[in-house]
Amino acid sequence: MARFFFTRRGGIEDDQRDRVRRLAELTRAHLALPEAATVSVTELACGDPGCAGGAETVILVMRPGRRTAAAKILKAVAHVEDADLYGALEGLVEAPAGPFGGD
Template sequence: MGYVTLRTWRQRSAATAARAATLKARLAAALDLGPQDALSVTEVACADPACAGLETVVLVLRAGEPSRAIRLACALDAVDDEAIWAACEGERLQRRR
């Protein structure tokens, strides 16, 4: 890995934060979250050899319910509508139990 300046690092961090904020807004609407609920979106390195290298982890924190983790097997910038729909469907099924 080459030398990264503080300015470059901040630009990358800002871009990642913007993508995470956009994804949070889309997920909050799709999951029908209320103002008392929260989401955390994080891109992490995947330790599974079958994984593509990065995955996106979404923590769903609903008021009065246990928190749930949703794992998307793709990088933050690769999350598409299909992945969001599948994640939300899985969350809906979990809540019915």
């Protein structure tokens, strides 16, 4: 399941919706998420001088039975490239389970 939010300037345009959907799909594939997991992609206003375009993209990954994990990209959704996404998701990648249940 993917959730799409756009809170920066009101409604979400079709091309913006497509970009958000693509980021959610890439996140799901990159993290090999189960169907029961939810991915939320949100663009928020950002006052940090490091934010390109005055916005940041926040990706929440909600796996069943686990705490919600977050990744931030200091760019507006329209400016996020695949490399930005994969770099932000690096800390959320889980190591494959070993023969003894995850060790």
